[in-house]
Amino acid sequence: MSVSMVSRWWVGRSAPQRFDLYTRGSLYSMIAAEPVVALFVVSAGAGAASPSAAVVFVALAAAHGVVGTVVLRAGMEWYLGRGDWPYRWTVALVVATVCVSALAVAVFGWEPPPAPGEITGGVVAQLGIIVIVGFAVGALTPRLETSRLLMLALGLGAVVPVAGLLSDWPPRSAVATGLAAVLGWLAGWAAFRASVWMLGVVWELDRSRQVQADLAVAEERLRFARDLHDILGRNLSVIAVKSELAAALSRRGRDEAAEEMMAVRDIAQESLREVREVVRGYREVDLTTELAGARSVLRSAGVSTRVVGEVSPLPADVQTVLGWVAREGTTNVLRHSSASTCVITLARRDGCVTLTMENDGVRAPSDGASSGPGSGLSGLAERLRELGGSLSADRLDGDRFRLAARVPSGVVGS
Structure with missing residues (x-):
């Protein structure tokens, strides 16, 4: 050997x-x-x-x-x-x-x-x-x-x-x-x-x-499930009652059955709209909050973390995608490294915003393992490309790793 x-x-x-x-x-x-x-x-x-x-x-x-x-x-x-x-x-x-x-x-x-x-x-x-x-x-x-x-x-x-x-x-x-x-x-x-x-x-x-990282994911899933329950639970109960009423009216030949079914349709459409709002709110993240959360989670896991730069006013789409980069980068540091230090840098230059996460403690890939980006990073790269940006994940000298996301600062999504 x-x-x-x-x-x-x-x-x-x-x-x-x-x-x-x-x-x-x-x-x-x-x-x-x-x-x-x-x-x-x-x-x-x-x-x-x-x-x-x-x-x-x-x-x-x-x-x-x-x-x-x-x-x-x-x-x-x-x-x-x-x-x-x-x-x-x-x-x-x-x-x-x-x-x-x-x-x-x-x-x-x-x-x-x-x-x-x-x-x-x-x-x-x-x-x-x-x-x-x-x-x-x-x-x-x-x-x-x-x-x-x-x-x-x-x-x-x-x-x-x-x-x-x-x-x-x-x-x-x-x-x-x-x-x-x-x-x-x-x-x-x-x-x-x-x-x-x-x-x-x-x-x-x-x-x-490891438990702390899993609890953070479970807490987010629980919040999302609670929001869906609050919306769909009430509306589905109303739909069930009105459907039974419409069926009873239809058996009696009453014209009100059609009106009740139209009400069921309206409630269903309203439920769909509310679900979309919940999902949109779940996907939209605040960059300042995500950076503060990343620093808190990493420090509590024993990783000395610094955040360099300030979050200037940015379009919602830019804040959302960079917030997801910070969230995914934090997860990768916790799950795929034994980091002792992590530096998160936010810089604005030439009309673009760059978010960089650099940490040490990267583990060597095992024999036969793929060195390409995982599914989480691939999804982020696709989101950044939609906004005209790019994502790079590079292993540096020694045991250091750098995740960098670059996106135009003036992008406004449709």
């Missing part, structure tokens, strides 16, 4: 996906480093165990790290609400932790140091157990809250000096080892827990952003 392919693949990821990959990669790498740390522990006590026994300990530490990685991966999916907690793998991790800890004692022994600072087999064994327990609990951090991790670190940290004192360790060595274990565990587990928590927050914000 070439560097350019990797670069396109990375650019094609959204900001939450990039953060997810970075976080998972960092945590998996930390867990995968367990055999390396075990190797350092073994080298610190050179001569405390035979080479073959030391190799067995490092190999089992590597296997323990693999189980921990599996638990951590499934645990993160559980934390994000994408799967169940891996109970069987958790049991396997606990069993592996006990077995590797017991192996450390069997391989290195439990000989106490004669004086503080001296390294014996018992010191190496205790360091090995501290490392193994630390990695095991780190893999369980998606399940363990911060308060539980703190209590666990303090509880296990108290066991370390007690075990040393009961084995005739020098008090200073026992207490120092226990304190170092507590500080090391707290630092490592806090890093694991904070990373998992931040990953959950990032995905929650991404879901909120």
